Amino acid sequence: MSNTKEKILLTALHLFAQDGYEAVSMSKIAGKLSITKGALYKHYKNKRDIFDTIFERLCQLDIERSRKAGVPEKEFDGATKLFRNVSTKSVKAYMQSQFQYWTNDEFACNFRKILTLEQYRNLEATNLYQKVLGRGPVDFIEDLFREMMEEGTWRKGDPKQMAVEFYAPFYLLLSISDATSDNEEKEKIADIFTAHIDCFIEKYATSKLQNNEDIQI
Amino acid sequence: MSNTKEKILLTALHLFAQDGYEAVSMSKIAGKLSITKGALYKHYKNKRDIFDTIFERLCQLDIERSRKAGVPEKEFDGATKLFRNVSTKSVKAYMQSQFQYWTNDEFACNFRKILTLEQYRNLEATNLYQKVLGRGPVDFIEDLFREMMEEGTWRKGDPKQMAVEFYAPFYLLLSISDATSDNEEKEKIADIFTAHIDCFIEKYATSKLQNNEDIQI
């Protein structure tokens, strides 16, 4: 039993997320692990294979996480309704847990960075970036708000516009959070995000949140 | 007189913005111009020199643009006030012109992309990215709001929080705009941004905007 294969994956993950695929050589990966580059080929058939394995792992983790963490009450009954009984409380909890995940989880952070660094290279990369970090979340939230409006838990308005306003600080604060390694500062950033959600819910929810109960997920 | 030097710069700019510095070779640049890579060295002393020249140009253009386009009524009198007589109208005009610039100007778009692709490689790159596209604009807007609150043209509140809410859609929509080459769709995105500003001013300005007058800059 050997964990070398996993070590290679983790090392390459960090390098790819920092410098981008093309800028990382097999020698660099091997060097960081104090082995020769030939040894890498005992575990992966080539450089692309390392990248693809990492990538599949990240995608899989993201999917698992999405399924576990919520997508509050999503349903696939073919009917018009995608969500059911979405409360403002569950929306807040969901967004906070998502922000926590994307800023603190090592895999999630590196996933974002890799997507960011490859996004302009071809159409496929562009679409994937948009799906995970750009239009994707906006469209999702738009659908969520639309349902909530119909159920009466959310004030009427343009759901697309609302979704942009709601998701944008998430997106911006991810980037700002990346730029600091100071944990105290990261908490401040998370606080700003929480304040954003509260402010938003205050403005649009039809029934107010109790602000003295902390929400865990 | 020769424009080859400029052509090299423009070609390299596009490639760097698409693939990142390391992924672009001298041969690729030369190939796109149908010359041999040796010829590049008649105009630039090495690859880094091409990149640095591009980068200085982009920085210079950004500074010129910033100076010309506004920073509404900025003053350096050493006093506490950074801005003077900032109206909600000038803020709207400024933000719209900035958004137009960063989404439609070719140099500006490529500047953003290059900053994006290099941002994780070292501390210097990270700080520059944040200065131009991350914390920088947020801090600037925070100062702006703080002044406007003191002058009474803006409702009281946490200026940092407000600045994040205000700038975030700008930042998100830049990224979404990058992903489409359809001009009609780009206009829709710009409309969303305009709606965001209007909504924001509606919420926080102490005197309402006349929405029937179009603002040019």
Place this chain on the structure above:
DNA sequence: TTGACAAGTAATCGGTCGTTTACTATAATA
């Protein structure tokens, strides 16, 4: 004990990298 396999090394492969050199054609200058 032996044989097979797994996991490493060192050397080497053909290519491509960034860069330099030697040379050529062209056009402006003296």
Place this chain on the structure above:
DNA sequence: TATTATAGTAAACGACCGATTACTTGTCAA
């Protein structure tokens, strides 16, 4: 017209690239 600078080519440089080979271990099952 002779000279000189400019802007290009073609070839080669050493270094490094991703990938392969031949070889050496150590481990473990038959």
